[in-house]
Amino acid sequence: MQPSPYTPGEIARAVPGRGELIDEFNERLSLLVDLQRLIGRIHVAFGERGIGKTSLLRAYQRLAEERDVLCIWVTAGEQSGLIAQIVDGIRDATSSWPHAAATSIREHLDQLTVTLGVPGVASVSAKTRAPAPEAVGARALEKLIRATADDRKRVKALILFIDEVQSADADGIRTLAYAWQHLQAEASDIPAAVYAAGLPNAPEQIADAVTFSERFAYRPLEMLSVGAQVAALRDPAFELDVTWEPDALALAAELAAGYPYAVQLYGDASWVAAGRPDAGGTITPRHVKTARSSVDRDLRNLFAARWANTTANQRRFLVAVAWLQEHGDAADRGDLADVLDVSSRSLSSVRARLIAKGLIRSEGHGRVTIPVPGFAGYIRELVDDPR
Ligand SMILES: Nc1ncnc2c1ncn2[C@@H]1O[C@H](COP(=O)(O)OP(=O)(O)OP(=O)(O)O)[C@@H](O)[C@H]1O
Numbered sequence: 001m002q003p004s005p006y007t008p009g010e011i012a013r014a015v016p017g018r019g020e021l022i023d024e025f026n027e028r029l030s031l032l033v034d035l036q037r038l039i040g041r042i043h044v045a046f047g048e049r050g051i052g053k054t055s056l057l058r059a060y061q062r063l064a065e066e067r068d069v070l071c072i073w074v075t076a077g078e079q080s081g082l083i084a085q086i087v088d089g090i091r092d093a094t095s096s097w098p099h100a101a102a103t104s105i106r107e108h109l110d111q112l113t114v115t116l117g118v119p120g121v122a123s124v125s126a127k128t129r130a131p132a133p134e135a136v137g138a139r140a141l142e143k144l145i146r147a148t149a150d151d152r153k154r155v156k157a158l159i160l161f162i163d164e165v166q167s168a169d170a171d172g173i174r175t176l177a178y179a180w181q182h183l184q185a186e187a188s189d190i191p192a193a194v195y196a197a198g199l200p201n202a203p204e205q206i207a208d209a210v211t212f213s214e215r216f217a218y219r220p221l222e223m224l225s226v227g228a229q230v231a232a233l234r235d236p237a238f239e240l241d242v243t244w245e246p247d248a249l250a251l252a253a254e255l256a257a258g259y260p261y262a263v264q265l266y267g268d269a270s271w272v273a274a275g276r277p278d279a280g281g282t283i284t285p286r287h288v289k290t291a292r293s294s295v296d297r298d299l300r301n302l303f304a305a306r307w308a309n310t311t312a313n314q315r316r317f318l319v320a321v322a323w324l325q326e327h328g329d330a331a332d333r334g335d336l337a338d339v340l341d342v343s344s345r346s347l348s349s350v351r352a353r354l355i356a357k358g359l360i361r362s363e364g365h366g367r368v369t370i371p372v373p374g375f376a377g378y379i380r381e382l383v384d385d386p387r
């Protein structure tokens, strides 16, 4: 009996299906480490809940740490603000450095803390036309980044990882973006980079905070292809000398429909259904079929929690989208307005909130879908066709 190698609800140990992004990251890593260059654009991967954002950032981090890059990890959204979180991260990571190496970093840390800590700077500067606090902060942050990344004896490069970037404060995003702009203009030989991940509204949140969004490189995370799902199911078992029958792989991939969290649920529950096989064991379609009820239960719990977390207006909207997409079509603004019997303009704030929550995805031209497999079906079971 071997324990399950699958990771429902945990960081994935490998990220099949993200090969292009990993290749791109490796190339940037080489620019950073081998050529000692700044990565001038802030990278932002975005997608729905459970699509694998954190797992991707952690995979980047593992690759970077193998190359002696100093990695600072921040999960945005704390009260203190993004920059304070970054400052804390750098302080922690460098606190054990010998005094000589850390002196200038510490000076910059202190300076930045003072800059951040002055209450009411924003309102005063508006009146006196003093430089905006984020501009002051950006200079200080830039110096801190320079001092930290430039300590070649200790680190090859510096990468800031920012998860849940959609929850970062606008001032923090602005300060970071200004700092990166300065670095790009004046210090392209500082080996530093920022990699962020967030929900589908992250690009919008960032665009609202800064005017020059071309400084950001956005990468949407899609559902997994069949091949990626097969790799995610087969490889961890293979390492324990357990084989999936091809039909079992095909069935699990079909049922999980590309949603990474569901793939892990199917892997885990099929493993249990197969009796937590010893080396030499096999997982068959029968095991996957047995797994189905437990996976459905877990997914329904997840959907129920997401549903509970919506307002009455949002629910009406979701129900309309779920029924309109029953035959695989995206729901467009006009259809939705008809079904809900409201003007299409009045839909926009509900729509924006649902995108922000990662429950619907914009497909362009005012069309939206419910992207997480199974959620639309769950909603249709819950509420009858409103038409
Ligand atoms: N490339 C992948 N292949 C297979 N499974 C994956 C992959 N990426 C992530 N997973 C699995 O999917 C689930 C969700 O992963 P993760 O927590 O990284 O997603 P997330 O987008 O950060 O979710 P959230 O929005 O809730 O923070 C986990 O069970 C994880 O093990």
Ligand SMILES: [Mg+2]
Pocket (backbone or CB within 6 Å): 053, 054, 055, 163
């Ligand atoms: Mg996450």
